Each structure stands twice: as C-alpha cells, then as structure tokens.
Amino acid sequence: MMNDEGSTEGQTDESLQMLDTSVITAWRIILAGLGIVILAVLCGVLLVLHRSNTLSSLPVIAGVVALGVLVVVFAVWFLPVLEWRHWKYAVRDNEIEIRSGHVFVVQTLMPMARVQHVDMRQGPIERLFELTTIVIHTAAGGREIPGLRASTAAPIRARIAELANIHDDL
C-alpha cells in the first residue's frame, strides 16, 4: 500500500533522489531568456499604444514595465528553486518513479518492463553546467529526468537499459 505521501510500502522516500543543484542556475537562464522575450513584446505593445495615443500617460507605461520586470525577476529567482525542491526521481528494480510540481503535484510511475529504450540528451545550456537529461521511452510515450551530472546520468542510463532488457516483453 501507499502511504498518504504516495510512496510505496517498503520503498520509502529515501529512495528518491534530487536533481543536481546547478540545474537551478540552468533553469534560471532559460527562464530569464523567456522573460526577456515577454518583456520585449510587452514594451513593443506599449510603444504601439503610446504612438497611437491610446495610452499616452508615461507614468502608467513605466508602471506596467516595472511590474513586468518585477514579475519576471520574481519568477526567475524563485520558480527554479521551488521546482528543484519538488523534483525527485527514483530508479528501482521494478519501476521508475518521478515526482514533480509544487502546485499541481504529479507522481509518475513507469514499470521497468515497459521501458523500450533510454536516451541521454544535452542542450547548450545544460552543456555549460555539465548537465544531462535522461529520456525514458515506453510504447505509450516518454518521460524525462533533467538536470543530472554526466557522471550520475551514465550509470542511471546503463542501469535502466540493463533492467529493461531483463523484462523484455509487451
């Protein structure tokens, strides 16, 4: 049986691993890039409204921009930390468990017997921090474990591949 926190009996939360802390900075960079794009679009819209005299008040424009910057800074600073705190994974002999989300908490379970293949992926920002993402594929779709040190990811990938081959049936 599972307890109220969702962990299975005999498999306590101790088996759940956290992601590498450097993923927080990587996520911050990605989020900052997104935030800059959103702010640029916002400024563009405000400029058009100002030129067409729909919104002529400069203090209001400055206030909207300042609010936008504040929201982006808050999101860039806090969201990756929250996400990291709630992102956990466990690779067990019979299944892979992933937990994520701080508002909508999701627990994903993938039986090892259903794993078809496992990939490793590294984007440019991840490469900057020597991080790797493991992608686990089943016939019903895939799930990712991001933010792993290359030295951690390789043994996990090898272990999943080995365990998945043992239970090779559909």
Next chain:
Amino acid sequence: MTEPKGTPPRLSISPTRPNPGWILLAVIESLRTFVVAFVALVFSSRERGAAAIAVGALLIGAAIVIWRFLQWRMLSYEAVDRTITMRSGLVEKSTRSLQVERIQSVDTHETPLGRLLGIQEVHLTSAAAGPPIVVPALKSREIDELKIWIDAHQGGLDAAEAKEGDPHSELSASAEFPKWTLSHREVVLAGMTSGRIAPAIALIAAGWRLFGDVVPDEVWERLPIDPNRLELSTVVFVLGVAAILAWAFSILGAVMAHWNFTVHRSGDNLVVSSGLLDRRQHTVPIRRIQAISMVEGVLRQPFGFASLMVESAAGVHGADQGGEVRSMLPFVPTRSVPKVMDALLPEFAWSPEAVAWHTLPSRAMARYIVPSIRSFLVTQALICFALFVIPSVEWWLGLVFLPALPLWMLFAYLQYRDAGWSLGEDHQLLLRHRTLDRRLVITRGRSVHIREIGSNPLQRRASLASITLRLATVGSGGVITLRHVDRTEGQALMTSLE
C-alpha cells in the same frame, strides 16, 4: 477471402511480380487526374483545335500506358529469411523491407474494378511510424500463400511470447470461434446513430459551392429567397434541409463502409471484413491488442446500443507512438457485448455482474458541475460581449444559448456518475469515463505503460486526485484520465498496477 488450412507453408517466396491487372488499374488512376483537365480543354476550345486535342490526348494516354507498363516491370515482392521485401520504382528505385515479427496487421483492400480482375492489395502494417508496405495486385491464392508464410514464421515467435506472458494462448489455439455479422438493418441503424455528420456537412458545403459555380446567375435570381431579407423561417428551413441531407449522407457512408460486415477469429488473429464497393479485410494479431473500447454514443446509449473498437500496440522495440485503432463491431446491443467478447475475445471478456466498480466520491460531484457552469457562463459572456462590439447586432441575441445550460450541467453530472474503474483479481482493468460518449476501456494491468497521479492544493484539501493511465495505443483508449477520484483509492490503484 478464404484462408485455406492444411496447406504446407512455403519456406520462402521468390521474387514475384504482381498481376498484370495492376497496369490497367494504374492507367485508370493516372487518366482520372487528366480527365478533368481534358474535359475543360475540350469545352474551352469549342470546335477549334479539337483534332489537335484528340491527338494530344491519345499521345498522353499512350505515354501513360507505356510508363505504367515499365513501372509494373520493376515491381516485385519476395519473402525470404523472415523478411518481406517490396521493390518498386522506375527512375527512383525503392526497396522496403519488413521483418516478419514486426508485422502488426495484414490487411487486404479490394476495389470494384479489382474485384472484376480478381486482384486485391495487401497492406502490411508495422509497429514503426510511416505508411504500410503495400503489395499490389495479388490473386487470392497469392494472398493466401503470403498469409500462410507470415503465420508460419510468426508462429515460432508467438509460441515463445505466449509461453512467457500470455495465459490465454492455448485457448485461442484450440477453441472454435463463431463469426459475428451485421444485418443490413443494423448497418442502416449504425449510420442513423453514428452522430458523424461533420464529414457529411463538409461534403454538402463542397457540393453547394460547386452547385453555386455551375448554376447560372439567372436561376438564382428566380429563387423566392432574398439574401438581404432572410426570415427566421427560411433560415430554419435551410438548416433543417442541410441537417437531413447530412444525416442521409452519414447513413450512406455507414452503408458503404460497413456493408457485409463480419468479424471472426482465426487462430490468434481477429479478422474484420466489410465494405460495399471497396472491400477491406483487417487482420489484427490478438497478442498486439492492448485494449478494447466500448463506445456508447449519445444517440446510441438511450436505445441500448454501442460500438466496439480494438486498440493494438506497437512492437516490443517499435516506435514510441505506434499502434492503431480499428472498428471491431460498429453496432451492437450493449447487453450483447459480454456475449460477443466471450465468443470472439475471451482474453478480454468480463461479466458485468461480477464487476466491483470504484466510483467517484460524492464530494467530487460539485467539482464536475461547478466548473461546467463557470465555463458555460464565461463563454456566454464572451459571446454577448462580441455581439455588443459588433454594430447593428443586439447583444442579448447571444443569450439564445442560455437554455442549453441545464443540458450542459446534465453532461457534467453524467461525467461524474460514469467515471470509475475496476481491477479484477486476474489483473483485468476496466476503466469507464465520458466526454460526450460513454467509453468503457477493457485492458490488462500489464498494458498500462505509464501511470500518473496528480493533485492541486484544492484537491489535496478534499483528499482527491486525478489519475492518468497511458497505454501503448494511439486511440481514445490510449490515455485515460479520471478526475477527482478518492486519493487513497487512486493511490491503491497505482500500487495494484505494478
């Protein structure tokens, strides 16, 4: 098509060219694309240059015949060393190979002209993404040979796989299974209650446009309808005629697709045949079936009818999003479904009396109904606002949809009432849910590839959660989400499915 028994399987099929009838079919197909252009050219040229057009048409026709003949010369298929290979292409040569264990289904397709020539197409579907391998223009005898070769070479694989995991394979190998057919009356009823009028409406719209282009303006002007002064009765009349036409077309579509519908079991395969003009036969290996979906449409459920879909999977090492969905029985009385399943697919049969359903707790009901009211009222407000912005239209006209609110709430209630699951001791999993149609998905616990349980803060406060189960199939039974289940019961299901 018959499946001869007792014929010893051939070890290999040496390179074989399809029947020469393929040339005729291919020439007709090519000419079909030219015929519209040719007719347009003849009408536009009147009498001038008619001889030149006729000579040109003859030359094009001759070139097509030669081209198709040369293409036919390059076509060949062979089955050697557990691999089927199809070669084609005159300028750009193509070779497609498929290992016999990757074959997911063997389908045949017979067109009316092909029927006259006694030839059919064979479609070999693999687990991988991409189009099936098509072996064209085969005689029935050649198709039987190919099927026997595939069965013989898959037999070893099936036996090995069955030994490992499928407790029912012995049953399918020894038992006799009856054939299930649809009467002509049932086919018409299937069309009447299919609710699939969208394609028919598209067809009517296209026909209307063509009609508008062809009929001269003088005829339109004589019609007693003034487009600038449309009365409500005229609009209702036109919409009514369009709806009746759409309904008639959907019945016609069902008759074309499901005429002479039969489903039977042949060894470890489910064989589905149907079609009035184009006859198709689908063969689905039982071991690939991930789930059976029983769909009770809104027009069928009140009269006690449903349809059955078979959802099969990708191969063990297939593409991530393989699988396919096929109609197993497009129209069947709901009360007969357990009997049908018992007769055709005992692996998925269940007894309704023995099912212990886990339904949603009463505290979940408001979470279905309140959001539905909210989304309806927001949409209503947006419609009214849009009409308010548009000049010369009264905003309150948008309230015409408001009487539909009780119906909307009723569907939300039915979504709550119908959601549930049952996990039997033999790990047979029944999942029931509803969007508009009510669906019952029958699968096995081992077919669930990914299972998820999630909750937001409000759900956690009420000890509720949403569960999502993903199967290796692309159909609507592939991803099943049950919202607002009891959290403890949901987590117990997660654990039980290990």
